[in-house]
Structure formats: C-alpha cells, structure tokens
Amino acid sequence: MPGVLKNIDYRDPVVRYRGQKIVDNLKKLTSQSEVQLELAVDVYYSLYLPLPVLEELDRVSIASTDHYEVIKTALNDYEFRKLRYYTVADAFASVAIGTLFLFNFLEELKTEEERRGQLGAGKSSGRPQEQPKEEGEGEGNKSRDLRSSVKNALKKTTEYAETIKELQYFVQGYRAGVGHTLDLDEDVTTTLKLVKNTDIKNILKFLTRIPDIRSIMRKRKLVYQRGEIEGYSTGSDVERIAPTELAYPSIYLYTKIAENKLLIYNKVLYMSMGPIYVLLDKSGSMDGNKILWAKATALALFMRCRSERRPFYIRFFDSEPYKLMRVRVNAKPSEVLKVIEYIASIRNGGGTDISKSIITACNDVIKIRSRELSDLIIITDGEDRIAKSLVRKSLAYAKVRLVSVMIMGENSDLREVSYKYLKVTRLSEKEMLNVVEAGE
Template identity: 35%
Template sequence: MLSVAKKIAERDLDQRINTALAVDVFYTYYLPVPLIPEHSETDDKETGFRRSIIAAMTKSESLWKSKVYTTADTLTSIVAAASFVERLNKLLPPPEGSGGGKSQQEQQQENEQEGPESGPPNIQEAVRKAAEAAMRDSEMAKRIKMTAERLGAGRGSVFSLESSAELVLRLARETDVARILEKIEGFKLPSIKGKSTLKYSKGWAAGLEYGGDLERVHYSQLALPSDLFYADLANGRLILYEKELPALRGPIYVLLDKSGSMVGSKIDWARAVAVALFKKSIDEGRTFIVRFFDSIPYNPTLIKSSSKPNDALRLLSYLARVKAGGGTDITRALSSAVDDIDKMKLGGRDKPSDIILITDGEDRLSPEIIQRMLKRVNARLHSVMIQGHNTFLQQVSYRYLTVRKLERREALEVVDFG
C-alpha cells in the first residue's frame, strides 16, 4: 500500500505515515465494522497519531459508503487504503513542534478538549477529504475488477489482481476508463456455436457430463453432503459442465480509427466494442490484437490466448491512453494488420483470422489490393462504418455493418460472428 501510494504521489511520504498506519487503514476498509481499542495513558506519540487518524476515519460518512465496495475485498481495500494514504500525505498539517505558532502544551490542551478519540480539527479535515477521494477510487476499482473478472470468466484459473493494485488505482482515476466501463455494462455476449469444435476445460458450456474435473463442476454438486461429494469425486461421478471451443482459429485483430472525426461518443463506443471482442477472443481461445490508426498505424497491443488476469487491465489502459486526432489511411492500417498476422505466424490456410475495422472514414482504397492481402493470410474483413458509408470497403468485406445509434444492440451485432 505504501509502495503504491508513493508511486502515485511521485514523492516521499510523510514520516508519520508508516507501515503500522497503512495496515490500520487497510483493515478499516476491509473489516465490516472496525473497532478502535480504548485510549491508554501508555500510548506513545506514534500510537496517538494512528488513533486520531483511524478515529476520524470512522466518523467519516465517506468511509461507510466505501464499504459497499471494500468489505472483505482485498483488492479494493488495498486501492482504497493506498488512495487514502496518498491524499492524506498531501493534506496532513506539519508535525507538532515544526511551526504553526502553537507550543506543544497548547496543542496538547486542544487535543484533550476534542477528546482522546479525535484528532485536531486540521487532521480531521485532512482525513475527511482523503476519505472522500478514496471512496470515489474504491467505487471505480470495484467496477474495474468486476469488468476484468467478466472478461476472464470461464478460464478456470484463480483470479487475482492484488499485484496490479497500482494499475487499478491509476485506471480508477482515468476519466476515459469510466466512459469505457459505462459503455460495456450490460453487454451479454452470444454463446459459441459451430460444427468445428473441440473439447476444452476452459471453453464455453455446451452440456453436462460425469467426471472428476473440479474446474468444471456444476454448482448443484456443491449442495451435496461432504462425504457424498468426495465419494463422487473419487469415482469420477460428479456432474460437470461439458465445455468446448471452436477449433483452429487465428487471431481477432481490431483496427480502431482514432482520427479527429472519431472524437467523443464514436471512439468511446469503438473502445467498448474492442473490449467485447477481447472477451470473445478469450472465450474462444484466440490471440487478440488491437491497433489504433489515423493517417499512420500506431503500436499494437497483443494478448495471447493464454492471457493473465491483469491483461484486461493492460487493455483498458491502452484504450484509455490514446486520444482522437489526425487523418485517415485505411489501406495502410489494413496492410499493417496483415503483416502482423503474417510475421507472427498467427494465421494461415488452416487458421482463419478475423480483422475488425471500426472507422467513420471515407478513404479511397483498391479492392483488388486489399483482397490479395487478406487472401495471403486467410483473413476475413469485418468493416464497421460509424455513421457513414464506404463503397470500397463494402466490396472487400466479409461483413459490412453500418452503425447509426452507437447502442449496445449494434455493438453486439459486431461481436456476434462465427
């Protein structure tokens, strides 16, 4: 927590903010109802300071509002605590005896008038403001975590983001991330259906079967008495989800137009679609690549099919970092995508790839050249025109979609392909 707070603050922390205080702050967020030990005359200066901070926190309305997001949640509690400490570091008044015109005895008399469970008014105000900031950050951190869990669902691995607390806190303070999350809330991706499938423990549920694979156990089995559960496990008679994935698929490659005309709701919608396509790639066990372009293509982000939990955070960071601006060169963008698939050996005759181009541009291009490029790597082009039309793209596209209202229904139509 102290490491995250220090990196976010980009400066050293106040010497009074130590490990003991950070632990106290963490458990104040993590526990449902934190209790403060009674004041003791043997308390030293450090303990008295910690007590004043935690006591002021428990009197803050923002702390109790934060508990909706932080109670018994390690990640959001770390984020909230780090956020609180970082803000508190900026707002804390100087230590006693370092100035301010009041003697140590006068300051002590003021503290006694406030009572042993309250800090000086200036500390209380610093805590109040820090708690307000931590509440906002913890709410966003919870939304980010839930989104990341949705994007990684079905993979059967233990999901943990605690080591990415710094990135989560930075994303929580990013305005563009909030807009992306708002767009993708409520997306329900279609199930995978198709003839060419293979059984895979981390795929989509296609039915039920008997076995002993705990990663695929049906939730109804958890209601069994423990003796019966372990007996069925030993005999391979637990009811399991039967899971499968499409066989031999190349990458899902997303090209996002970031030209000046895409600023605002257009690029927000396009980013949300990219996140939904990432979810599709994970569920189908496919490599995912996203690249922004305007008059030139920018560096892509690649996430392999065996992705890690924090890959979703890395994707959100990449999507939020790029701002709209510039011209439009669709041919150059498509050429870059084809070259990437070719060089990385991600596609081929037996592994068809899908390139999803999201743009509002009316750039001229040669259908013959585009078709030859796509054929070379066995790629299908899905063109998504936002409030516009491009005759040349329509000629070379496997699918050509025109989006008018930038709503969820249109986004799901983009994602729903076999």
C-alpha cells in the same frame, strides 16, 4: 500497543504483509514521509473485515493517539461505510482503496500544514507575536484538523472506488464474459493511475451496461470419446457410460446396451479459434463520443476473446498504422492493464488511410501464422477510397474475414471487400453488442 483494532495479531507475518503492501504502493505514488506499518495494517483491516472493532481508548498508548483518531474518524464516517461496500472480504480492493485513501490523507495533511505555515507567516509579519495558546486548545485544533483531513481524503477516495472495482472486474474476470481469474495484487499502482483517466471511467460505464457476453460465445467442437463432458444422451458406447448405470443388475444393463438405451456422457473436444484483430480509426473525424464508443467496443471484443480463449490484437490508425498491441490467451494482469492504458491514452487526430491499415493488419496475421481463420474488425467513420483488388488479395492470402463497422457514415468500397458490413447509426450498447456478435 502496536495497533488500535481488536483481535488483530500485529506480529502475524500475513497481517504485516497486508500492511506492507499498502506502504510499498505509497512509496511508488508519493515521496512524502513514510506511513507507519501499523496504521497501514489498521486501514487495510478496517476495509477488509466485516465488523472491525476499535480498542478502548485507555488501552491505546499516548504515542498512538493520532493513529487512533484517524481510524475512529474513518469508521464513523458515512463515506468510509460506502467504501466498505467495495472492499469487505476483497484483498485487492482493500489494498488498492486503502492505498488511495492514505495517499489522499497525506496530501490533505500537507495542504493543511502549508496553510498553517502561510497563516503563521502572515501573522508574524503583520503584528507583534502573540502569546502561545493553551496546550489543550492546541491539541483540540490538531485533532479537529486531523478529522477534517480524514473526511476530505475519504470523499476524494469515494470518487474512484467504483471505477477501481469495475477495472478489477474487467481484468480478473468476475464480470460476464471472462471465465478465469488473474491476480492483480502486484499492479495496484498501475490500477490507481488508470482509474484517474476520465476515458477509462466512461469506457467502463459503457461495458457495465452490455448484456452477458457469454451468451454469444462460439466454440467449435468435435465429438470425441475422450473429450470434455458436455451433457448426457442414450446409446450403447460403454466407454462413455454414466456410473449410475452400473448400479443396475447385469441383466438390466445388458438389456439397455442391446436396446441402445444406455445412459452415456456426451463428450466433445473444443477446437481452437483464430485471433480477433481490431483496427481502430483515430483520425480527426473520430471525435467525442465516436472514439469513446469505438474504444469501449474494442474492449468488449477483448472480453469475448478472453471467454473464447482467443488471442487479441489491436492497432490504431489514421493516415499511418500505429503500434500493434497483443494480448495472449494466458496474459498476465500487467499485460491486460497495459493494453487498457494504451487504448485509453490514444487521442484522435490525423487523416485516414484504410487500405494501408488493412494491408498492414494482413501482414501481421501472416506473421502470427495462425492455422485458423482470423477475424479482422475495422471500426471507422472514414469515406476513404480503397485499393479494392490489393485489399482482396491481402485478405485472401492472410486467410482473414473482414468485418467493417461504419460509424455514422457510408463507404461503398469497404462494403464490397467486407465479409460483413455493419452501419452504426446510434452509439449505444445495443450497437456495440451487434459488433461483438459479428465475429465468427
């Protein structure tokens, strides 16, 4: 028998595909011996199915006894039931968490094997070799070690399960503020590497506490007869007539048209909006919670761009501007993850040159050639003096509104050249939302 779960057709191509995804991801994460496809399939469906059921032990082949022990231990473990809260009926989460569990399980087996090897070497060098143990006793120890490895692997996996789910929400769009869904199935290994970054975990905690970003969405619109339906009103424009009006006798219909009381659709055409460009200070003074809050705010602004279908740009700076990262409106999940990884990997350090960073950003916007007015949001705590006249000219030429966010400080020069100037006195979710709302 190939697997140990009831009602699973192990020859079905879709079933094998799910297991193969886990096996392929493990190959990218570890160079250890290959995991059996059937074990990967059983791990996936143990996480995915609402009620996975084990086969009876007498129907399991002797070769699959260890396999049966792994799945049985997992299904009976409390930590595994906690994991299923994140994975039931979710293909991506089942693959990602299943991969992480098997990775941790292999690591536990390797550690246990090394421990036994060191123990055996110590005994053989210390005293004459003992008689081999009874077969039943050896099997019992092996089974006990296997169960212990499964339980330890589950505990390690549970530490990251919530972060995996939060990252999935952020990228795919289930969390408030993002209106469309992206497929993350090809980016499991990148996701698993990201969730082990401590900054990512703390940033996502910030983002989960802010209110629904859709409530502050702004979309410029134009009334247009052939646009998108937004609601209802009354009038006499028969081109926008609601179908229910046609059910009336013709005399009533003509009367409504004459009296301007015809039920019609409100149709609008949504106009494109310029990009949001974030300049984020990474100088030495932006330490601890300052840089963490600034990174979370940048990602909150990115969420707003996704909901409003606007391009998003971010550049870090200290005394020099760093690499520019861009996320298109129709970005792939790998591009979104790349930006998140970039934001999380930056560490603070260096001086501060605000003028140079703003002028560089304006040059970037000019190269983008957006016809719409753009928002440039600079997040800093620096009190650097600014070349005001040069900065003003750059902003005007690039058609950019400068929104300055000053973290626990004051910069009078920056205040003078800014379209909006915000002072952050507490690194809270409320202050973060104020920054997100500041862009036009």
